Amino acid sequence: MNMLDRPWVLIAEREISTKLRDKTFVGSTLVMLLIVMAATSLPAVLVGKGSAAKIGVVDDAAAKVVQQASATVGGKGYDVVRLADRPAAEKAVTDGDVKAALLPGTDGYVVLGKDQVDSSVESALREAASTIGTAANAAKAGLTPAELHAGTKVEVSLLKPGPLPDLVSHFVNIGLALVFYMTALGFGMMIAQSVVQEKESRVVEILAAAVPIRALLWGKVLGNTVLALAQIVVIAGASLIGLLATDQAAVLEVVAPVAGWFVVFFVLGFVALAGLWAVAGSLATRQEDLGSTTLPGQMILMIPFFFSVFAGTSAKTVASFVPIASSMSMPGRMLTEDVPIWQPLVAIAVLLATTVLIVRIGARLYERTLLQTGRRLGYREALALEAS
Structure with a gap:
């Protein structure tokens, strides 16, 4: 089977080659890489800045250790907070x-911590305890080496063991949602603009005469999906560099298992939205019309994004099963919560069914409106049109 038997492949190749030559697309990709690099580095920077860390103690001996540690770490050191007892x-x-x-x-x-103890804090307290304990024991005569270091052992006890600090988890959660939002919005607008440009220049009439209109739609969806996935791979590489450069390799151990799920949710959500963006372009007759025709697609993206970032736990749980919203909410939940395996599987099944439905409806609307060049059409009017 040659390419002429698969016209949608030719259209996809045309989309890819056109975008790779587009300076705006290349520039926006570079800007996104810079944003991702900054986002992956920012948590480590924030953790390392701010006021002196507060260390709680219940007796004078521990207070002396904290003061010793504060004198050796440099910077703002540690503040001693006296507390009544262990509870x-x-x-x-x-x-x-x-x-x-x-x-x-x-x-x-x-050393008592919540989800983890900062390695620098643990190291400083351990060294200070050893120094003070050794000095006290050395003052006694006739001690063995074991006795000399008695009382200087430091253990770590976590109240709520977790893979990542809350700050880092929050940033990574936002990062996953932001990558989907920016990628879907950026490529979506490019799809809509591409369709309008082809209508304005009458190129679409030539293309429609050569290949089926649905092949034009499938080619645009396929080509832009391939480009979006390639961009995600590049972004992932930038994130990897940023994490390794800031000594956050532990984050990768948590994010890696979620990455595969994110790709599945991303592809299904993106394909559904790509069909809608193409329809938004086919409804318009000029670039100025895109503000109104793309508004539904922008809302479908914006509302779930704010839910996935700012909503409470219950709202995020509900959103993680809602099509499109699940592409942003479910990967974040899997990163920060213990999500049963059946939940992402159900969410994928619902998203897949919705994607098929949206693409089928989008294909019908695209066929009916692509060659309508007289004026801008509304969605209701497009649904009422007879198939040509």
């Missing part, structure tokens, strides 16, 4: 009032 320390750590708590242990101290 009070646990509450302070859980509520985020202190970064960690240094409590008496069976053979030294225990």
Whole structure:
């Protein structure tokens, strides 16, 4: 079977080659790479800045260790926060009032953290405890090396073990939703503009005479989906570089399993939206019409994006099963929550069914409106048109 038997492949190749020569497309991709690099580096920068970290203690011995650690770490060091007892320390750590708590242990101290203990804090406290303990023990005569280091062991105890700090999880969650939003919106507008340009220049009439109109639609959807996926791969590479450069390799261990799910949700959601964007272009007769014809597509993207970023847990759970919204909400939930496997599978099934329905309706509208060049059409009017 040659290419002439698959005209949609030729259209897809035309879309890809045209976009790769477009300076605006190349420039926007570079800008997005810079944004992603900044977004992956920002959490590490934020964690490393700000006021002095607060460390909770319940006795004078621990306070002395924290003061010793503060003197050795440089910068703003650590502030000692006196707490009544261990329950009070646990509450302070859980509520985020202190970064960690240094409590008496069976053979030294225990560093109490919420979902994890910052490695620099743990290292500084461990070294300070060892220094103070060794100095005290050395003052005693006739001690063995084991006795000399007695009471300097530091253990880590997490109240709520988690793979990532809350700040990093929040940024990665926003990043996944933002990648889908920006990619779908950027490519969507390019699809709509491409259709209008072809209508204004009458190129579409030549193309429609050579290949079926539906082949024009399938080619545009396929070509832009390939380009979008390629852009996602490049963005993923930029994210990898940013994470490794800021010593956040632990983030990759959590994000990697979710990445495959994100690709599935991305492709299905993007294909559905690509059909709508093509219809938005076919309804218009000039570039100025796109403001109104693309508004539904923009709303379909914008509302789920804000839900996936700012909504509460219950709202995000509901949104993760709603088509299109699930492309932004479900990967984020899988990153920050313990989501049962049946939930993303159900969400994918619902999204797949919706994508098929939207593409079928979009194909009918595209056939009926693509060659309508007299004036801008509305969606209701397009639905009422008879197939040509």
